[in-house]
Amino acid sequence: MDDSTLTTAERRLLAELDARGVRYLIVGMSAALLQGARGSTEDIDLWFEDATDPRIAAAVRAAGGIWISGSFGMGPPRIGGEELSARFDVVLHMSGLDAFDLEYTSRRYEEVDGVRLPVLPLARILHSKKCAARPKDLAPA
Secondary structure (H helix, E strand, C coil), X not given: CCCCCCCHHHHHHXXXXXXXXXXXXXXXXXXXXXXXXXXXXXXXXXXXXXXXXXXXXXXXXXXXXXXXXXXXXXXXXXXXXCCCCCCEEEECCCCCCCCHHHHHCCCEEEEECCEEEEECCHHHHHHHHHHHXXXXXXXXX
């Protein structure tokens, strides 16, 4: 692998989503880090406007992965495959935020490894983490 933030397969998936016009946002800690927050994470959270959009599955296949729809009580959708399953998580709900289409209007763009990524603004990420009130997201007192 070259010296980059994203693997070749990850770059390809994100580029394929963009090429197909799939509306999504990078959210969570990975989005916060892209905007200068301090911390670390191992995953990249993707919040799709419509997780049933067939263009998502097409983009995943084009990048060498498998789209696991999450239907039939299998939990949320997932991205599978040897090179894609390690870091991408599909997010279906963001605590304390408006509907996707409203949040999407305030998106930022960050370029990573030559790919332009739509990112939820840092203030909205922090608001969501506060509303979720997970112990790992709360700053120590």
